[in-house]
Amino acid sequence: GENVEQHPSTLSVQEGDSAVIKCTYSDSASNYFPWYKQELGKRPQLIIDIRSNVGEKKDQRIAVTLNKTAKHFSLHITETQPEDSAVYFCAASPSSVSGGSNYKLTFGKGTLLTVNP
Amino acid sequence: NAGVTQTPKFQVLKTGQSMTLQCAQDMNHNSMYWYRQDPGMGLRLIYYSASEGTTDKGEVPNGYNVSRLNKREFSLRLESAAPSQTSVYFCASSEVDGGRGYTFGSGTRLTVV
Numbered sequence: 189g190e191n192v193e194q195h196p197s198t199l200s201v202q203e204g205d206s207a208v209i210k211c212t213y214s215d216s217a218s219n220y221f222p223w224y225k226q227e228l229g230k231r232p233q234l235i236i237d238i239r240s241n242v243g244e245k246k247d248q249r250i251a252v253t254l255n256k257t258a259k260h261f262s263l264h265i266t267e268t269q270p271e272d273s274a275v276y277f278c279a280a281s282p283s284s285v286s287g288g289s290n291y292k293l294t295f296g297k298g299t300l301l302t303v304n305p
Numbered sequence: 306n307a308g309v310t311q312t313p314k315f316q317v318l319k320t321g322q323s324m325t326l327q328c329a330q331d332m333n334h335n336s337m338y339w340y341r342q343d344p345g346m347g348l349r350l351i352y353y354s355a356s357e358g359t360t361d362k363g364e365v366p367n368g369y370n371v372s373r374l375n376k377r378e379f380s381l382r383l384e385s386a387a388p389s390q391t392s393v394y395f396c397a398s399s400e401v402d403g404g405r406g407y408t409f410g411s412g413t414r415l416t417v418v
Contacts, residue, residue: 189364194347197345222406222407224406224407230411231395231409231410231411231412232348232395232407232409233409234406234407237406277347277348292338292350292353292355292363293338293350293407294350294364295340295347295348295349296347297345297346297347298345298347
């Protein structure tokens with residue numbers, strides 16, 4: 189099955205700096221790569237996702253890049269703010285039985301991001 | 306529009322007791338999932354249901370059973386709870402094709418003593 193490795197496990201940055209979290213995956217059939225943010229005591233929430241036919245996607249201060257050849261993808265957060273402090277999870281998903289994606293996600297172990305004021 | 310609703314939010318069981326965690330979604334999603342979250346382990350898939358009428362094992366199914374009661378509801382049962390099942394349990398739902406990722410429930414914090 190799929191195996192997703194995520195690094196680093198903890199990351200501390202100063203407010204205004206950039207943060208980068210990296211993930212690798214093992215299954216070349218994976219074609220959907222979402223990122224989730226989980227605040228303390230809350231549920232994970234989707235912040236951005238990318239599909240295998242796209243190399244990069246941006247949404248305001250957040251961007252994700254994908255290198256299918258190397259089987260890795262990264263989350264980039266620019267101009268970090270204290271409210272960005274949370275645990276971030278990457279995930280990967282193969283095609284579903286019907287040929288679609290967004291199915292049976294395998295998650296990385298998470299990165300605790302702390303943004304210091 | 307409540308999204309994904311899980312009950313209960315907290316539960317303490319004694320070793321050997323049984324219980325059922327309930328999950329319901331009102332987004333007309335086809336697929337539903339049960340994950341457990343343990344410190345440093347991320348989210349691990351217990352069971353999933355790709356569509357109404359089907360269920361399959363995930364990464365850590367031992368000690369659990371599931372029922373896809375209808376398109377809205379997907380329950381997780383612990384027949385004989387063990388301390389190793391102390392965890393936070395999340396239910397989630399999604400569209401199989403396209404869509405915007407999983408929608409998670411608020412979680413159930415289970416302690417087995």
